[in-house]
Amino acid sequence: MAAQQKALLLLSKGAPFTLGTRAIPKPGPGQVLVKIESAAVNPVDYYVEQAGFFVDAYPFVAGSDAAGTVDVLGEGVTGLQKGDRVLFQSVFTADRGTFQQYALADATRAAKLPKSLSFDEASTVPLGLATAALGIYGPIGPRGGAALTSPWAPGGLGKYKDQPALVVGGSSSVGQFAIQLLKLSGFNSIISTASAKNVDYVKAAGATHVIDYHTTPYPSLPAAVAGITSLPVPLVYDAISSEDSQKAAWAILAPRGNLVVTLQPSAAVGKPGEEGEDGKRVAHVFGNVNAPVNTAFGDGLYAALTGLLESGELKPNKVELLAGGLASLAKGTERVGKREVSAAKLVAHPQETA
Structure with missing residues (x-):
């Protein structure tokens, strides 16, 4: 060599x-x-x-x-x-x-x-999946997740059956994996934002409804989501994490719900890892399974990953x-x-x- x-x-x-x-x-x-x-x-x-x-x-x-x-x-x-x-x-x-x-x-x-x-x-x-998975299922902390039970953990598959969720930026790599994981967890409806040209791509990942962010800007997003589901939305994954997207996501989020952001949290939302208004919580994810705080989680994810890819449950x-x-x-x-x-x-x- x-x-x-x-x-x-x-x-x-x-x-x-x-x-x-x-x-x-x-x-x-x-x-x-x-x-x-x-x-x-x-x-x-x-x-x-x-x-x-x-x-x-x-x-x-x-x-x-x-x-x-x-x-x-x-x-x-x-x-x-x-x-x-x-x-x-x-x-x-x-x-x-x-x-x-x-x-x-x-x-x-x-x-x-x-x-x-x-x-x-x-x-x-690797990175897109890690960021999505750690944001949804990683433990609570300053750079943690929402601490939901993962679908590869005992009792996790379909655990959140028929609860609605929102993914902002569903055509992004992170958004794609967030949608797929939410589907494995049983969430329904899975609402996503994307451009009109990417609707089919986002629906193929598992989104049930797609909102065109060009015709529905972020200030109008809460009303658009309310027009799709009357149920409280316990999880929003914001793969865009702009100031405006975070404000909209926070407004949509149900009391005691979790907002996952990939960039610096806005001052308009809660402090990462701590409960804010109505018990809402922000998770500022660090999407690397090799970070010391994430290696145990990463070992579990990677132990299940070959099977998830082989079955087509993750694409x-x-x-x-x-x-x-x-x-x-x-x-x-x-x-x-x-x-x-x-x-x-x-x-x-x-x-x-x-």
Whole structure:
């Protein structure tokens, strides 16, 4: 095996991505080295590049999502073998970033792929699913979740039968997975916002009603939801998390309900992890299963993930393939950061880098 690999590097804060080389890392105890076949782009990659978010040291390797084959086993790994096809989420260190040809992953949070799932499809899953799942089912805390019982936990499948829920931004990667998880939990109606062109995509994920945010702006959203269901709405997942979307979501939320946000909570809503007016609560999710506070949750999710994907109960995002290997991820990250991508996940093949 070669000692060096191609990688997309960040050399300093605010510097553009630069194609270069770095050493192939060696797995420690409980880790595996994965040869990355497909890597996906997320908005956080743009913030890592532009503002140095989560960077521990330069040069740095961004990228949170990948799928590939297990190449080397670390000490004590029992659940995986060399050659296994897996998907995994990174944590913010250069050896684990996915914008390179090889990266490290924790074996307990690397899920085997069913035969029906391609590397490209699998690479769309990790961060979006983690953010959705931790927001809905993660424990309460300053960067926690709504603490509902997950559908892979005993008694969790269908537990919230026929309770309505709202997902703001249902065509986003996080929104797609939030809808699918809510369906597994039994929620009905599942109402979502999206543009008219993405209605079918959002309904395929499990939404029962779709509100066009172009014709129904956020101040009008509470009335639109009330026109769909007269029942109190105990959960709103706001995958957009703008000031206006949060205000609307808070107004819709039932007493003692949970609002999940992916960005900084607005001053107009409650303080994360604490009860606000009418017992309402805001969950400001940190969607990484490898964060120390989330590893136990992540182990449970990843233990169930292969089966959920194999059964079709969880489906990947739609893929837009980028040509040119790692080099294509620089432009792809810019497109995602500037919100130029809709209802698709940008994916590149690191092994095809020239």
